[in-house]
Amino acid sequence: MxxxxxxxxxxxxxxxxxxxxxxxxxxxxxxxxxxxxxxxxxxxxxxxxxxxxxxxxxxxxxxxxxxxxxxxxxxxxxxxxxxxxxxxxxxxxxxxxxxxxxxxxxxxxxxxxxxxxxxxxxxxxHYAQLVDGPAGSELHRSVDEGKDQSYVLGVLSAEQVARAVFxxxxxxxxxxxxxxxxxxxxxxxKPDSHDICFISDGDTGGWLAERLAERELAHAGAIVDETGERLGDHEGSYRFTVGQRRGLRIGTPAPDGKPRYVLDIEPVSGTVTVGPRDSLAVSSLSAGRPVWCGAAPTGSSLEGTVQLRAHGAEHRASVTWGTDALAVSFHEPAEGVAPGQAVVVYDGSRVVGSATITATAR
The missing domain is CATH 3.40.50.620 (HUPs)
Structure with missing residues (x-):
């Protein structure tokens, strides 16, 4: 070969x-x-x-x-x-x-x-395994759980998995x-690579600020709480991500004295909503552009687990899908789930497929 x-x-x-x-x-x-x-x-x-x-x-x-x-x-x-x-x-x-x-x-x-x-x-x-299954090559987790990279391979199609060697x-x-x-x-x-390879100094916010300013997309906006009360201002919503706690620069402390977290980002108005950690809990999500890493699963639902970030935890969930969409209902609430992230679906150690998160529900 x-x-x-x-x-x-x-x-x-x-x-x-x-x-x-x-x-x-x-x-x-x-x-x-x-x-x-x-x-x-x-x-x-x-x-x-x-x-x-x-x-x-x-x-x-x-x-x-x-x-x-x-x-x-x-x-x-x-x-x-x-x-x-x-x-x-x-x-x-x-x-x-x-x-x-x-x-x-x-x-x-x-x-x-x-x-x-x-x-x-x-x-x-990549640290991932290929297993000969009844319907062809299957993508599975690596034996090294700490280095497992099956999540970032969850976007591969069945045809690509069949042509891969790990x-x-x-x-x-x-x-x-x-x-x-x-x-x-x-x-x-040689040390492992980390962070984002194309950002030379690791300053993602500064790197984005330069490029978005050039394209007049870097809009300042307000930081508000869940009631809509203005707590402060920011230079650009691109500096935030859902679940973020540090770097919010809010002068007004929370009534209970506890940290605030980014709950939502509205790019048109530039509004960033913050609130307590409890408000990060997500019970379900919807996602688009599903891709199956092997033979498409039979039926239209699966009881399995999902992973929401490269080295994040697995979450037990019920997963349903159609031609162009996928829905996940968590058995226990998940935190810090943001649109744009990939949700990767597992059946045991096998990667079933992935989709891009479009919305969440609390």
Missing amino acids: KVLAAMSGGVDSAVAAARAHEAGQEVTGVHLALSRNPASYRSGARGCCTIEDSNDARRAADVIGIPFYVWDLSERFHADVVEDFVEEYAAGRTPNPCLRCNEKIKFAAVLDRALALGFDAVATG PLGGSRKSEVRVEARERGLAVAD
Whole structure:
């Protein structure tokens, strides 16, 4: 089998490529150049978009003994991930750029090009497992619960899952680092990437302020409580997300002296509503654009669990769906649920599918 291994320059993707090669697959490594100006994205070892990372990936490919190329996907990444991120915040929603990158870049643009070039599959260093099920390949959680990345892969279609290879799904991160050292890979002790790779200094609010101001979308507004009483002002609703507690800058304390949390964001007027933690509790949600990660489930409902953020808790829930929509009713209230987030549905360890949250109910 001919496999294209996406190599970010980190330890996980390097070991994944090495394992695929050792398994007898015909492997070619590729590093994705996601910015025409790498200095404009994250620097050092904290991201996956730098010249340093490209060089690390190339050295790893040399050690493994596989061909290596760099693909320039900067325009596609900017349009499908960076611009989407800006648009979502401007609309008062909370996006996940890593999830969008998997959907639009690694398993759409890259896979499409790989298939056109005669490859059979794309391998990555994600911590998730593929299991042969009765109706085809199924996506499951990794054995390493702390590193499990099945949530950010929940946007993959059945066709994309069938063309994916995740060599690390049955391993723990500590084992992967030991293996990298044994293989002589220089990235064995390289720190994991974190935060948003295309924001160079980690200041998401400041980064958004520059781009939204340029497009006249950065509107100031009021911070109000649940009764509508004005408590303060802000410079832009994009600086807030549902469930946020810090950085509200409200001069007037709550009557009970307890912290306030962001409950709602109204982007047109710029109004940000805050209130007590109890008011964050959500009993149900609706979501659009459902995607099934394997064979579409039979019937129109499922008793399972859902996950609402990359490393968030699982919530027991009743899930129902139609052609273009999905609804979730929680068995116990969930907190900090924001439109724009992905809700990923699980049946045990299996990822059933995902959808984008459009509304919540308390």
